[in-house]
Every structure is written in C-alpha cells, then in structure tokens.
Amino acid sequence: MTATPVYAAVAMQLAARSIENTPDRTAAREQMLVMIAELEGKIRSSAIFIEQYAGSKVRLAVLPEYLLTSYPGRISIGDFADKAALEIDGPEYAALGALAERLNMFIAGNAYEVDAHFPGLYFQACFIIAPSGEVVLRYRRLNSMFAPTPHDVWSKYLDIYGIDGVFPVARTEIGNLAAIASEEILYPEIARALALRGAEIFAHSSSEIGSPLDTPKDIAKRARAQENMAYVVSANTAGITNTSLPLASADGNSMVADFKGRVLAESNSGETFTAFADIDLNALRTARRKPAMTNFLARQRLELFADVYQQESPQKADSLIQNNEIIVPDRDYFLRIQEQTIERLIKDGLI
Incomplete structure (x- = not known):
C-alpha cells in the first residue's frame, strides 16, 4: 500500500446569497461572479491559519449548498433555470476552476445547473474541481422534494450518462x-452506493437548521461515516442573505467526521472555517483492508436485499417524461406526486 500523506480538509461555513431579489438574469449572474471572487480571500486566509495552527496543508475545501443563489423558493422551474442555473461550460464554473487553480486545492460545492439534454429543467448539482481547474466530479441530486432530479427523467438520463454519471x-x-x-445524507442507500464504488471521502454541501441538540442530519453524518468507513466533510451555510428569512435560519453545525463516525471538528454559528481536520487515508485504507467485525464494507451481503429493492418503488421513475417528451412541471407538481405515492402505499398496506 502506497503511503499517502495526511492533509487537512475544511468545511467552509459561509452565508449563501439569494438571487431572489435581483431584477434579472444579468444581475443574478453578476452577483454570482462577485461572490466567487470573494471566496478566494476567505479560503486562502483560512488555509494559511490552519496550516500554521495544525501543521497540515489544506488540500480540500467544501462549500455549502447553493452558496451562489440560495434556494429557488416560488420562482417557477423554467424561470429559475434561466435566471440562476449554471451552464456546464459557463463563466461561473470557469471562475471556480480558476479559483481552485490559484489556491492549488480541490474545491467541492453545490449549485443549480441546466443540461442541454433536458431543456426547461435544472438539476441541483454537486461538483468537485481539481487544482488543475478541471471539474473532476459532477453529481446531480437524486432525491429532492421540490425540484427535478435525474430519477424524474431516468430512462433518458441513464442512456446519456450511464450509472457512472449517476454515482460518480x-x-x-x-x-x-x-x-x-x-438532505440526501439522510438516505443511507446513496452513501452506500458511492462507498461500494470506492468513495473514501464524502463532500457534503448542506443548508440546514443548526442546533445545539443533535439534528437528524448531524446523526446521519456520523452514521454515514461509520457505516461506510469514510470521512464526511459537511459544510453548512452561515445563514442566507438577500432574503426575507431571518439571517441565521440555516446556520451552524458544519463538521468533519472520521471513518469511525467520530466528530473531529464542528463549527458554531456564523461564517467560519473552524470545521477542519486531518484526513488520514492510510488509516482509513488499513481499516478497510483488515479482517474484523468492524469492517462493515467487507461484510456486506448485498444479495440479501436485491429482491426487496427490485420491488415497485414508492417514487416512480420518469415522472417528467410523457409520450417520450420532457415536461416542465409547476412548483406544486412534486407535492402532488408525493401525495399520490402515500395514497398508494396506504392502499397496499405498506404504511
């Protein structure tokens, strides 16, 4: 096993900036690029402090969910796609790539983006950009309450991207x-699928209610780390600006958890870099390769569950494909789908 140096990862707890009150697409795009420019000083100064304080070089910085735009609210899906969703080869990704290159680190984040294969829709995407400036990972959120997902256009999405594009x-x-x-951290199947494909570090971009009490997401972060023998680097927003919400409504509790589910660092409220910790890949890989009761990945018996998972899915695929055409839903469409799903599960005696 080749020795891998220990390095630091940091969850950058930063305030998201809503585009809700920007007058048009041009103003929204200008605001996003300004915010990307502001990130450099915050990440660079944080990395310098961490290296001086802890002696480890920062190689990975994780940014919060929808940092550049906040969530869509009641803006229609088509209008939000036009106003706020990034293009894969657009100037925002170019600016983020240049930022990663100047900082010489991996930057993970989250944004809404459009895809030419699915006109009128947008997907919520997590990205990881290498120090070369290249986007080396693009993951589209698979489970969302109020937005399109690849599962809603499943047959066409698989044809285009394959399973490697679904679980990269x-x-x-x-x-x-x-x-x-x-909130996908609450769904163990997603993290397990990625771990079974070799994932060692989960970059988790989030915007959630912080609390001194254990929240469902806090519990899930530790659980996903422990059961998959992986690190979780979870960056929460430090509130959302330019909106009518009270600023700190989604603030705090960014954390780094190790592959035993132990919290190595956790932030309080406000903009901060204090959720940082060492990533020790040698220790993780040693644990994964050691025969033991605690080797949860090696002890998986997936055939046990195959028949259960092949049963009819509560949420059906391809809900946004009708007569082989992509439809653009209204905002309440997804709530109606969930109501119908619950009715069917009650009828079938499953809930």
Whole structure:
C-alpha cells in the first residue's frame, strides 16, 4: 500500500446569497461572479491559519449548498433555470476552476445547473474541481422534494450518462472523492452506493437548521461515516442573505467526521472555517483492508436485499417524461406526486 500523506480538509461555513431579489438574469449572474471572487480571500486566509495552527496543508475545501443563489423558493422551474442555473461550460464554473487553480486545492460545492439534454429543467448539482481547474466530479441530486432530479427523467438520463454519471467517484491524489447533496445524507442507500464504488471521502454541501441538540442530519453524518468507513466533510451555510428569512435560519453545525463516525471538528454559528481536520487515508485504507467485525464494507451481503429493492418503488421513475417528451412541471407538481405515492402505499398496506 502506497503511503499517502495526511492533509487537512475544511468545511467552509459561509452565508449563501439569494438571487431572489435581483431584477434579472444579468444581475443574478453578476452577483454570482462577485461572490466567487470573494471566496478566494476567505479560503486562502483560512488555509494559511490552519496550516500554521495544525501543521497540515489544506488540500480540500467544501462549500455549502447553493452558496451562489440560495434556494429557488416560488420562482417557477423554467424561470429559475434561466435566471440562476449554471451552464456546464459557463463563466461561473470557469471562475471556480480558476479559483481552485490559484489556491492549488480541490474545491467541492453545490449549485443549480441546466443540461442541454433536458431543456426547461435544472438539476441541483454537486461538483468537485481539481487544482488543475478541471471539474473532476459532477453529481446531480437524486432525491429532492421540490425540484427535478435525474430519477424524474431516468430512462433518458441513464442512456446519456450511464450509472457512472449517476454515482460518480473521482479517484484523485487526495483519495477517492464523492459528493452528497443536502438532505440526501439522510438516505443511507446513496452513501452506500458511492462507498461500494470506492468513495473514501464524502463532500457534503448542506443548508440546514443548526442546533445545539443533535439534528437528524448531524446523526446521519456520523452514521454515514461509520457505516461506510469514510470521512464526511459537511459544510453548512452561515445563514442566507438577500432574503426575507431571518439571517441565521440555516446556520451552524458544519463538521468533519472520521471513518469511525467520530466528530473531529464542528463549527458554531456564523461564517467560519473552524470545521477542519486531518484526513488520514492510510488509516482509513488499513481499516478497510483488515479482517474484523468492524469492517462493515467487507461484510456486506448485498444479495440479501436485491429482491426487496427490485420491488415497485414508492417514487416512480420518469415522472417528467410523457409520450417520450420532457415536461416542465409547476412548483406544486412534486407535492402532488408525493401525495399520490402515500395514497398508494396506504392502499397496499405498506404504511
């Protein structure tokens, strides 16, 4: 086993900036680029402090969920796609790539983006950008309450991107990286699928209510780390600006958890870099390769569950494909789908 140096990862707890009150697409795009420019000083100064304080070089910085735009609210799906969703080869990704290059580190984050294969829709995407400036991982959120997902256009999405595009893992010099979006940390199947494809570090971009009490997401972060023998680097927002919400409504509790589910660092409220910790890949890989009761990955018996998972899914695929055409839903569409799903599960005696 080749020795891998220990390095630091940091969850940058920063305030998201809503585009809700920007007058048009041009103003929204200008605001996003200004915010990307502001990131450099915050990440660079944080990395310098961490290296001086802890002696470890920062190789990975994780940014919070929808940092550049905040969530869509009641803006229609088509309008939000036009106003706020990034293009894969657009100027925002170019600016983020240049930022990663100047900082010489991996930057993980989350944004809404459009895809030419699915006109009128947008997906919530997690990305990881290498120090070369290249986007080495793009993961589209698979489970969302109020937005389109690849599962809603499943047959066409699989034809275009394949399963590697659904559950991507980037094999890099700092380990095998994967991304989990927001509340998806609550769904163990997503993290397990990525771990079974080799993921060692989960970059988790989130925007959630912080609390001194254990929240469901806090518990899930530790659980996903422990059961998959992986690090979780979880960056929460430090509130959301330019909106009518009270500023600190989604603030605090960024954390780094190790592969035993132990919290190595956790932030309080406000903009901060204090959720940082060492990533020790040698220790993780040694644990994964050691025969033991605690080797949860090696002890998986997936055939046991195959028949259960092949049963009819509560949420059906391809809900946004009708007569082989992509439809653009209204905001309440997804709530109606969930109501119908609950009715069917009650009828079938499953809930």
